[in-house]
Amino acid sequence: MQSSFYDISSSPHFSAIAILCAAICTFPAILKPSATHDPSIPTISHGTIPWVTRSVELMQDPRKFVLKYKNQFGTSFQLSTWGSKIAIVTEPGMLAALEHQCKDLNSSRARVDAFRALTGIHDCYRMTHLMGTKVMAVSTKMLSPSGIVKHGTMTSFDEMLTRSFDDLSTSLSKAPNGTTSLMLGEFVNFHLFQGSMNSLFGPTFPFECYPDYAILSSSLQIFFSPMANWPFVARSQKASRRRMVEALMRYLDDWWNSGRCGHIDGISPLVHQALVMFKEDNLTLEEAAGSLLISLWGALFNVAAMTYWLTAHMLQDQDLYQRLREEALSTTGYNNPLLESAMQEALRTGAVPPPTRTVACDSEISVDGKSYFFQKGATVISESSGYHFNPEVYLDPETFKADRFVDETAPKPKPWGEGYHFCRGMHLAKLQIKSYMTMVLRRFDLKVVGKQQFVLQRAGLIPDVLGSDTIRIEVSLRS
Numbered sequence: 001m002q003s004s005f006y007d008i009s010s011s012p013h014f015s016a017i018a019i020l021c022a023a024i025c026t027f028p029a030i031l032k033p034s035a036t037h038d039p040s041i042p043t044i045s046h047g048t049i050p051w052v053t054r055s056v057e058l059m060q061d062p063r064k065f066v067l068k069y070k071n072q073f074g075t076s077f078q079l080s081t082w083g084s085k086i087a088i089v090t091e092p093g094m095l096a097a098l099e100h101q102c103k104d105l106n107s108s109r110a111r112v113d114a115f116r117a118l119t120g121i122h123d124c125y126r127m128t129h130l131m132g133t134k135v136m137a138v139s140t141k142m143l144s145p146s147g148i149v150k151h152g153t154m155t156s157f158d159e160m161l162t163r164s165f166d167d168l169s170t171s172l173s174k175a176p177n178g179t180t181s182l183m184l185g186e187f188v189n190f191h192l193f194q195g196s197m198n199s200l201f202g203p204t205f206p207f208e209c210y211p212d213y214a215i216l217s218s219s220l221q222i223f224f225s226p227m228a229n230w231p232f233v234a235r236s237q238k239a240s241r242r243r244m245v246e247a248l249m250r251y252l253d254d255w256w257n258s259g260r261c262g263h264i265d266g267i268s269p270l271v272h273q274a275l276v277m278f279k280e281d282n283l284t285l286e287e288a289a290g291s292l293l294i295s296l297w298g299a300l301f302n303v304a305a306m307t308y309w310l311t312a313h314m315l316q317d318q319d320l321y322q323r324l325r326e327e328a329l330s331t332t333g334y335n336n337p338l339l340e341s342a343m344q345e346a347l348r349t350g351a352v353p354p355p356t357r358t359v360a361c362d363s364e365i366s367v368d369g370k371s372y373f374f375q376k377g378a379t380v381i382s383e384s385s386g387y388h389f390n391p392e393v394y395l396d397p398e399t400f401k402a403d404r405f406v407d408e409t410a411p412k413p414k415p416w417g418e419g420y421h422f423c424r425g426m427h428l429a430k431l432q433i434k435s436y437m438t439m440v441l442r443r444f445d446l447k448v449v450g451k452q453q454f455v456l457q458r459a460g461l462i463p464d465v466l467g468s469d470t471i472r473i474e475v476s477l478r479s
């Protein structure tokens with residue numbers, strides 16, 4: 001990605017700047033007296049600069065932050081930012097229990113923030129409501145294990161992935177030395193984008209918008225920041241985001257204007273039904289395209305991050321690479337025990353944007369007999385690394401052990417969220433990761449070029465595979 005003054009999202013100090021800006025924007029809030037409350041959630045001390053130091057520490061390395069304060073305070077703790085609190089819960093079940101007891105704990109603000117960040121469409125309450133209610137009900141059915149089989153979701157994913165790898169094979173066979181060199185994040189994202197978009201939208205999807213998707217997905221931190229709407233900030237990233245929305249509007253245009261009888265070639269029943277609902281609820285074409293962009297991102301972003309992480313680990317360990325390849329070559333499908341286990345280990349050690357909720361009014365809830373007070377306006381973040389790196393659950397948690405889950409009784413990782421908003425796409429995601437890995441293992445040789453840093457970076461709380469990738473690979477046809 002080109003770098004300029006405007007591309008400040010790539011600066012390591014961006015988190016600090018964003019938080020400072022948030023602080024300035026919310027300054028009046030700290031002048032109000034805060035409600036008196038039972039301080040049963042331990043609060044982390046301010047640090048050298050009140051309201052700033054700890055927020056920056058959290059954004060710089062969320063996993064390290066969570067593990068450090070979990071050791072000190074236990075499963076939940078909070079920090080003060082200007083005018084509000086961030087409560088962090090680290091154990092599976094806590095977020096679901098909170099949601100269950102507290103109707104005032106909701107995801108609306110997080111959804112609206114995500115919608116605005118990803119689409120640039122400011123007025124998005126109708127869309128977030130529709131997506132969170134009617135479309136979610138359809139997703140639950142269609143993305144279930146039986147729904148995936150019934151609607152051929154993996155078939156269309158596999159077909160397009162195969163075609164995308166066929167194109168790569170052809171270009172490799174014509175290349176003078178039979179290899180191509182590129183960044184691992186690019187390799188993973190590009191081909192998954194082809195498969196995933198085909199399975200959701202069909203072959204008329206504007207696949208040429210991939211470069212804009214790549215820029216958008218590595219610019220999220222800046223779009224989530226209070227500076228996002230400043231006119232001179234991230235102009236090139238905003239242009240990519242706009243082009244994505246426009247490409248989806250063109251994709252929809254004919255169908256949208258065709259009345260009820262139109263059909264989009266190869267579209268998944270899930271997206272088709274969502275479009276019918278968008279029309280029935282009188283969304284504009286732009287709002288419908290924005291909603292598709294959200295679905296597109298939700299379906300691809302985490303799958304690509306986890307696949308990247310798994311591939312990176314495989315390339316770092318030649319013995320594992322060899323064993324995965326032998327397994328892939330000796331079977332026909334992709335339900336292979338070592339691959340399954342290595343994928344679970346990637347899901348354990350990788351990172352996802354953590355589920356986030358807002359507390360609409362002062363609330364007291366109890367979890368496992370312990371009472372917790374949440375102040376109105378507080379943000380609740382559920383960070384699974386507290387569980388995934390707990391040595392009482394996973395022996396030697398910092399080490400990537402590909403065989404860890406060959407023993408099927410080992411407790412499975414939980415990167416899927418929980419409660420009302422748990423991941424509907426988890427079954428599909430696992431199949432896609434395994435399909436991608438199996439095809440790569442069967443068809444190509446990958447080699448890391450030079451010494452690279454194997455770290456799954458986050459930009460703030462969001463994994464940033466494309467923006468911070470340092471792993472260059474050489475790809476050739478399998479020898």
Ligand code: HEM
Pocket residue numbers: 107132136139143298299300302303306352353354355356415416417418420421422423424425426428429430
């Ligand atoms: C490795 C891949 C994936 C991971 C780690 C993952 C993780 C998550 C997490 C943590 C949530 C909870 C969000 C929250 O509570 O705010 C979630 C929700 C969801 N995910 Fe996934 N996801 C993945 C892949 C997918 C795929 C492939 C799809 C669909 C094709 C999908 C569809 C959904 C849906 C529909 C929701 C519910 C959103 C809501 O209710 O707001 N996910 N996912």
